[in-house]
Amino acid sequence: MTDDIVKSVRSFIGEHVQDGEPDDDHDIFATGSVSSLFAVQLVMWVERTFGITVHPTDLDIENFRTVNHVVRFVESRREAPAPA
Secondary structure, X not given: OOHHHHHHXXXXXXXXXXXXXXXXXXXXXXXXXXXXXXXXXXXXXXXXXXXXXXXXXXXXXXHOOOHHHHHHHHHHHHHOOOOO
């Protein structure tokens, strides 16, 4: 995982959780650390920050549940070939 991506995601999530910066495998949704509205904010932030498009098929909680999940999603989206 790219350290810069990890640091950015960790920082953004850390600014929004109710109980301080979580570790990278902390499930922010299952534990109630963030509101459901934060899911929308997180998706929009990922698109803006990393210059990627989150498609409707990507809107699976598994892509955004933890810092590590978000980082893997961003990396996979960046590695994916551009649509024809």
